[in-house]
Amino acid sequence: MTSRLAFAAICIALLVTSECARFKRQNDEDETEEKSVEELCENRPPDEYFRLTTDGDCRDVVRCTKSGLKQISCPSGLAFDIDRQTCDWKAKVQNCNRLEKPRKVLPNLKTDEPICPDGKLSCGNGECINKDLFCNDTPDCKDGSDENSCSVETDPNRAPDCDQSQCQLPDCFCSADGTRIPGSIEPNQVPQMITLTFNGAINIDNIDLYEEIFNGQRQNPNGCQIKGTFFMNHKYTNYSAVQDLHRRGHEIAVFSLTHRDDPKYWTSGSYDDWLAEMAGGRLIIERFANISDGSIIGVRAPYLRVGGNKQFEMMADQFFVYDASITASLSRVPIWPYTLYFRMPHKCNGNAQNCPSKSHPVWEIVMNELDRRDDPSFDESLPGCHMVDSCSNIQSGDQFGRLLRHNFNRHFNSNRAPLGLHFTASWLKSKKEYKEELIKFIEEMLDRNDVYFVTNLQVIQWMQNPTELTGLRDFSEWKEKCDVKGQPFCSLPNACPLTTRELPGETLRLFTCMECPNNYPWVLDPTGDGFNKRR
Helix, strand or coil: CCCHHHHHHHHHHCCCCHHHCEEEEECCCCCEEEEEHHHHHCCCCCCCCECCCCCCCCCEEEEEECCEEEEEECCCCEEEECCCCEEEEHHHCCCCCCCCCCCCCCCECCCCCCCCCCCEEECCCCCEEEHHHCCCCCCCCCCCHHHCCCCCCCCCCCCCCCCCCCCCCCCCCCCCCCCCCHHHCCHHHCCEEEEEEEECCCCCCCHHHHHHHCCCCCECCCCCECCCEEEECCCCCEHHHHHHHHHCCCEEEECCCCCCCCHHHHHCCCHHHHHHHHHHHHHHHHHHCCCCCCCCCEECCHHHCCCHHHHHHHHHHCCCCEECCCEECCCCCCCCCEECCCCCCCCCCCCCCCCCCCCCCCEECCEECECCCCCCCCCCCCCCECCHHHCCCCCCHHHHHHHHHHHHHHHHCCCCCCEEEEEEHHHHHHCHHHHHHHHHHHHHHHCCCCEEECCHHHHHHHHHCCCCHHHHHHCHHHCCCCCCCCCCCCCCCEEEEECCCCCCCCCEEEEECCCCCCCCCECCECCCCCCCCCC
16 A cells, blocks of 8 residues: 555655545545645645645655645755744754644635725624724734734735835835836946945954955946945944944944844844844944944844834834845846835745835845856756855855856846845855955956946935936945045954843953943943943
8 A cells, every 4th residue: 555655755746647636645544534736725825835744754845836736855854844934953843743834814805795894804703893903913803813914915004016106216216026227227327236245243253354355446437445235243243343344435234233043033023122133233333333423224134034014113213224134036137126115026035034014114125136057058947045155056166256247147137236245254254266256256347337336325325316327427425435545443442351141151352442331232231331220
């Protein structure tokens, strides 16, 4: 007799053709329960993976497609986490005994005839509540269904589709599919902007790398030094180095205060969590890197786990101008940054993502996925990668060089949307040839007159005032801190040995040109002045 697992494997291999139109599951008493593919896939999102059996090694899952069920298998030693919808070490996966994610009760948002008065919508149990109570992070339906259909596509209070008559630069920019060029400039008159962004702490482990890439000798066609954007987290950062990067015109942005090692924390974070992490992180940078010009206006979520509407509500309240965490799937034509007054113009990429569904006065510097195929003219299609580090097939400098040039051409030969190259310094330093290939690529691009290495803020500045290539030499927004010379503010920073009761048992060095605080700055005490005493 064919075992359940073997039969399931046959079904999957055939992608549920007519020979396998029904999937049979046998229980311990040898009774047979049949479920058709239609039943398995009814009301199931197409991007949700589920198991056909709890037998076996917990590696195999399937999802519903138009042609049937499609299988993926985790690599040996890993198991599939049904809740997180990803492969992980088997010891960390606690739901191998479950076939699928818990099914949530959904509201009745689409009915043939209205079943609620105007201004109200139906919960899953038929109860009618005010429309504006849906997706407000508080269950108002007795069955909780008003908080269970809150994606970019299904939130009843979602941002409207792009309306260009209502969305005008410099404050608003949108397009139906995200590919429109600002200002309706012809592509051959658009500068190809390239952003080099780096995530993580800035310290002795990577300062030499940044000095070598941004050595002051490499200039854009307007005569200004090339610039980068640094998304930094607090722990282990040398703030005297941050202060000097800012002095030289690079953009400093926030990558969180704690960089807490729990993706769910970021996805489901409360307003106050995001406030403490991002506004608190900015406060620390401003104080200990002595940045007082209000230029820290960008945010990137750790693990790129966007925090939904709560993150963006906090950003608007705290005057953050842009987020740079949302990824767009690899496509033939890349996407330009956009504002979130209107609905985002692409799918929320990733099974566990929590993209903002409502309207927010915030820019999104979208991360277009890179095409990582070694030979795009021949190789089979591969999923894109958002961080260069995550292009796992890149193993040599030559491969890295081909990745850079191919993706440059993809952007340059289509709509010239900004090309984002996103790194962690440790990856670039892991092989000398990676750094050498990046510098070679930068210098090759600078030999042209239509490529600019700019910060994320400079991308927004150009979009707010679209200017053709011929006018860029006098584009005032890009002339600030154009060619900075001189010495760092201090050559011998204070190396403050500090503790905080929030991190018991740890003594951490805070390197800063400013005066040492009393305590190591952390979530409840971002200035390091000490906790308020309570009686």
